[in-house]
Structures are given as structure tokens and as C-alpha cells.
Amino acid sequence: MSLLDYFRAKKEPTTAVTAKERLQIIVAHQRGERDAPDYFPAMKQEIIEVIRKYVQIDSDQVSVQLDQNDDKLSVLELNVTLPEKP
Amino acid sequence: MAQIIVVTSGKGGVGKTTSSAAIATGLALKGHKTVVVDFDIGLRNLDLIMGCERRVVYDFVNVINGEANLNQALIKDKRTSNLFVLPASQTRDKDALTKEGVGRVLEELKQEFEYIVCDSPAGIETGAMMALYYADTAIVTTNPEVSSVRDSDRILGMLQSKSKRAEEGLEPVKELLLLTRYSPTRVATGEMLSVADVEEILAIPLLGVIPESQAVLKASNSGVPVIIDQESDAGKAYSDAVARLTGESIEMRFVTEEKKGFLKRIFGS
Numbered sequence: 001m002s003l004l005d006y007f008r009a010k011k012e013p014t015t016a017v018t019a020k021e022r023l024q025i026i027v028a029h030q031r032g033e034r035d036a037p038d039y040f041p042a043m044k045q046e047i048i049e050v051i052r053k054y055v056q057i058d059s060d061q062v063s064v065q066l067d068q069n070d071d072k073l074s075v076l077e078l079n080v081t082l083p084e085k086p
Numbered sequence: 087m088a089q090i091i092v093v094t095s096g097k098g099g100v101g102k103t104t105s106s107a108a109i110a111t112g113l114a115l116k117g118h119k120t121v122v123v124d125f126d127i128g129l130r131n132l133d134l135i136m137g138c139e140r141r142v143v144y145d146f147v148n149v150i151n152g153e154a155n156l157n158q159a160l161i162k163d164k165r166t167s168n169l170f171v172l173p174a175s176q177t178r179d180k181d182a183l184t185k186e187g188v189g190r191v192l193e194e195l196k197q198e199f200e201y202i203v204c205d206s207p208a209g210i211e212t213g214a215m216m217a218l219y220y221a222d223t224a225i226v227t228t229n230p231e232v233s234s235v236r237d238s239d240r241i242l243g244m245l246q247s248k249s250k251r252a253e254e255g256l257e258p259v260k261e262l263l264l265l266t267r268y269s270p271t272r273v274a275t276g277e278m279l280s281v282a283d284v285e286e287i288l289a290i291p292l293l294g295v296i297p298e299s300q301a302v303l304k305a306s307n308s309g310v311p312v313i314i315d316q317e318s319d320a321g322k323a324y325s326d327a328v329a330r331l332t333g334e335s336i337e338m339r340f341v342t343e344e345k346k347g348f349l350k351r352i353f354g355s
Contacts, residue, residue, distance in 0.1 A: 014275070014276025014277065015276065015277055016273070016276045016277060016278055016279050016280070016283070017276065019231075019232050019279055019283075020279060020283045020286075020287070022232060023232055023235050023236065023279075023287050024287060026236055027235075027236065027239045027287055027288075030236070030239055030240065030243070031239070031243070034243040034246075034247070035247075
């Protein structure tokens with residue numbers, strides 16, 4: 001980066017910033033699935049199928065997250081983005 | 087008490103073998119009796135990096151199968167005293183490693199050595215799982231690049247669930263980050279993830295930063311661990327990492343850009 005760069009047109013975020021943002025998302029996702037039980041992916045798929053019976057959605061519009069709060073309590077969080085009305 | 091250190095990463099080509107060779111040599115140079123074990127069955131390369139490829143007679147799998155004893159398979163390093171290499175088999179496949187067999191050999195090595203450095207293969211299959219299973223400390227080798235950081239995070243998950251320490255509910259494996267192929271210049275121009283970025287994402291303590299260096303290829307060309315080349319920045323950076331591993335606290339070097347001249351500052355490089 002040179003001094004002249006400061007006078008050039010407005011800066012776009014650098015690729016390193018993009019890389020970091022992408023990694024933060026994917027790693028958070030990965031960690032969410034780390035402690036999940038073995039049946040979790042299959043259950044997630046079935047939940048998506050059930051919703052699809054009624055509403056047309058893509059699998060990336062559904063987030064199913066298992067949060068282990070402590071030993072006794074875990075929370076299954078289901079987040080569905082429904083398509084906008086035509 | 088002997089310590090088992092695994093050098094792991096998930097992704098291939100990030101510098102596991104280079105780092106295993108350098109760190110094991112560094113520990114031996116500090117006077118600790120050290121053995122470095124190649125877990126990459128079928129694709130052995132540690133022997134080449136250590137420069138002892140023509141002296142391999144028996145290997146790790148031979149010892150596991152009882153076809154040779156440990157002393158027959160261990161290769162004494164010619165350059166560095168206190169240093170030994172246990173090569174991988176070139177002909178078998180990774181299923182030759184069993185949890186029981188590996189455990190037996192490591193137990194025997196523990197009687198002889200202060201440090202046992204396990205050079206893990208890439209991936210998350212048997213070889214890699216065997217290399218990390220018995221570890222006390224894991225050196226997670228990572229490049230400042232998205233796929234490498236993601237794979238390192240996967241390996242951290244394995245260490246926390248699939249290692250012996252995790253299975254038996256003992257004190258968790260000590261996880262340390264070794265950032266390799268780092269280019270401060272590219273970080274300054276926003277083309278590369280910084281040390282701070284990777285530390286923030288992986289959230290484990292930093293053992294060292296190894297700069298991208300021509301010395302690494304030169305060292306592997308001649309079969310001399312790069313840490314021996316104390317003129318080089320990579321060699322010095324590995325020495326610092328080894329010192330930190332043995333409990334010294336040393337400031338990070340080679341993490342900031344070299345000072346630019348006046349003209350470069352104005353016109354860019």
C-alpha cells in the first residue's frame with residue numbers, strides 16, 4: 001500500500017477481510033455440528049422434507065442448530081426463511 | 087515424563103513434515119532426547135526431509151507387527167545427537183496402524199525418549215487419527231488461507247472428541263497454533279489473513295509464525311531440517327517456536343513488514 005493509494009477512489013474491502021468473514025461463518029457452523037449426535041444430519045434432512053410438503057424452500061433457507069447449554073438442557077433451534085409472497 | 091507431540095493440520099501441503107523435522111531437531115539441539123515418527127504409511131517422506139532415506143531398513147509397521155524390534159528400526163541422526171527417526175512403511179497401507187499396536191510402540195518409546203514427535207499424514211482417516219490419538223500436545227500447522235484454517239478447526243474438533251485424553255476424560259490435549267508460510271508484506275496489503283485473524287478464528291495459543299521462505303525448499307532439497315540453517319528467517323522462527331514449546335517466552339519475530347524506503351512508501355512496490 002503506497003501513499004498514492006490514499007488518494008485513489010474509495011476502497012473496497014480487501015480479500016483478507018472477505019476471507020476472515022467467510023471463515024467466521026463456516027467455522028461457527030462447523031462447531032455447531034461438532035457436538036451434535038450422529039442422528040442429527042438425518043433428522044435435519046427429514047425436518048426439511050416435512051416443511052417442503054407445504055412450502056417450497058431450499059435447504060440453505062433452513063438452519064437447524066443444537067445448543068448445549070449445560071449437561072441437562074440442550075435446545076434445538078429451527079430457523080426457516082419462508083419465501084416472499086408472490 | 088515423556089511428552090507425545092503430534093504435528094497435525096487436516097489439510098495437506100501446509101508444512102507438517104517440514105515442521106516435524108525442524109521441531110524434533112530443535113528439541114534435540116536443546117539436549118532433549120527426541121524421536122520423530124512418520125505416521126504417513128504408504129507415502130513416507132519424513133526420511134527424505136531428515137536426509138536419512140538411504141538408511142531405512144525396518145519401519146514403524148515392522149515394529150508393530152513384531153518383524154523387527156525398535157532398536158533395529160530407529161535411525162540415529164548423523165548431524166544431531168539425541169535425535170532419532172522412526173520411518174513409515176512405504177509398501178503397506180494406513181490400516182496397518184492399529185490403536186493397540188501404535189500404543190504399544192509409543193509406550194516403548196516413552197521409556198527411552200523425552201519427546202516423541204508424531205508427523206501426521208493429511209486428512210482425517212486412520213493414519214491421522216492414530217497420530218493424534220495418544221498426543222499430550224498438538225501443534226496445529228496452518229497456512230493463512232481459508233481451506234487450511236477450516237481444516238485446522240476440524241482437527242481441533244477431533245482432538246477434543248477422538249483423542250485418548252478426550253475419550254478417557256483426562257486433561258485435554260494442549261493445542262498450539264503454528265502459522266506457516268506467512269507473508270507480512272501480503273498481510274499489509276490486505277491479501278492475506280493476519281496472525282491475529284487466524285488466532286481469533288481458531289482461538290488457541292500461538293506457538294510460532296514461520297515466514298514464507300526460500301530456505302525451506304533449499305533445506306528439503308538437501309535433506310537438512312531447515313532449523314539447522316540459522317542464517318535463514320524460517321530457521322530462526324522454528325528455533326523460537328521450539329524455545330516456546332519448552333516453556334521459554336520469546337517475542338514473535340518476522341510478523342511485521344520490513345521497513346520500506348522513502349520512494350517505495352510514495353510510489354508503492
